[in-house]
Amino acid sequence: MARRSNNHLDTIEYIGPRPQKPAKRPNFLAGWVVLLVAAGAVYFFGKPFLPLLQAQQTAPTTERADRLIAELQPSAKPGERLAAAALQRTQSAVAYEDAYYKIPYPNGDIPSDKGRAEDLVIRSYRALGIDLQKRVHEDMVRNFSEYPQIFGRKSADRNIDHRLTANLQRFFRRSGAELLVSTADGDQPSQDLTDYQPGDVVAWRLAGGRSHIGIVVPGPGEHRSESWVVHNIGSGPVWENCLLNFKVIGHYRYTGEESVDVTALAPVQW
Template sequence: MSRKSRNSLDTIEYIGPRPQKPQAKRPNFLGGWVVLLIAAGAVYFFGKPFLPLLQAQNTAPNSERADVLIAALQPSARAGDRLAAAALQRTRFEVSYEDAYYAIDYPNGDIPSDKGRAEDLIVRSYRALGVDLQQRVHEDMKGHFAEYPQIFGRKSADPNIDHRLTPNLQRFFRRCGAELLVTNEDGEEVPSRNGEDYLTGDVVTWRLAGGRPHIGIVVPGPGEHRDSPWVVHNMGAGPVWENCLLDFKITGHYRYEGDEAIDLSALLGDS
């Protein structure tokens, strides 16, 4: 092979497009937002059923929220606020339901503190205000026994049990001028079923299934429900703080602060 032919192979000519430098890719911000929106939508869709549960936990009644309300209500000049604070304090106690008859001291007598029924919660709450319903109900019944429901066929007042029966408390509050009624569409005077008519410290009575009478005290709700009328009552599980004012048939609404119209001083001298 000649020199010329060998040199002709030394240089190779490239025919084609000119090579380009690779360009950096621009960030796809739109794609990132789409991913975030999809993720947020998935969280909302799958988490939505749990939102009511989380909200309920954030506003559920507990000892800390009760303490906040008690601290706010106790210094009030209004007796109803102080009564509500006393009722909320009762929720701190472990009380087994007990409706048996007990022979107790008089006045200021009480059954064992770890036992009680709905009426005992009312009596104990009022005693925190210096109002002894045991004595007040009994003394009024001694002088006006015929004005009270004739329960169990008894013929005279009994300081062991008179104040521990809802119908007797209802009649006592009514005789004291503490009953609150509204006029319904039929022109009848009945207890209101409008929660706005109930103030802190009001006493409310219900008729439960089977005609069983029940009684509780109106208190503020916990947290963001503070402006709503909740109740403290004992339906069998001890004193509880619940949003159940309108859950049952209301049979009585009373605002009794101890300054009753009845002249009990005259009755106290009766034998």
């Protein structure tokens, strides 16, 4: 007789925890490699945009100008108050205009929405109660031969004389406001920006021989300690970091007080 097989006893079952595979050790080196590769890719592709981002963070905005004006206006230093007045000029829309105008005297001005570099300087000084139209005209009437003979004129003209950089240079110089602009060799303007303080007036020689003029002001934001300028070179009053971008031919610190010592004056650059 055949023997029955007990199938339920043929398979041995294991009862207990499932065997675990040995845990793999984390590969920290591979993680750092991935991070370094990612950082390198960000730097490589983002590098061209860094200057743009930095410029946006320190751009001379209206808000930064307002904060600086509020800081400089109450100052006891005339130069800082003049710098504040110059910064205020950047908030006015002005079309570049170098035409001759017949204007009132004193305190005469061309239309407020027009002007050039000299008009920016004149309007900034008027905010401090200093009328360069009157002061330049009076000195030219008394000492016309001491001024450059522009356009072949034989006498002073109260409509235009104060609106010419060369005449402003000579007036500041005759007023004892001229500062040195050259190094020891006498050829190159000083490259030390610490020589220029807020409210200083600077004259430049542009390409092509044209003269230009502007006012030194602090820079925006984190550039507060730097020497920037407010000027109108053709697109209206602007606040720019371009003090040494042109050849400096004149540096003046005029506060309204005049002390002329003509015998001490060195030859001036026109």
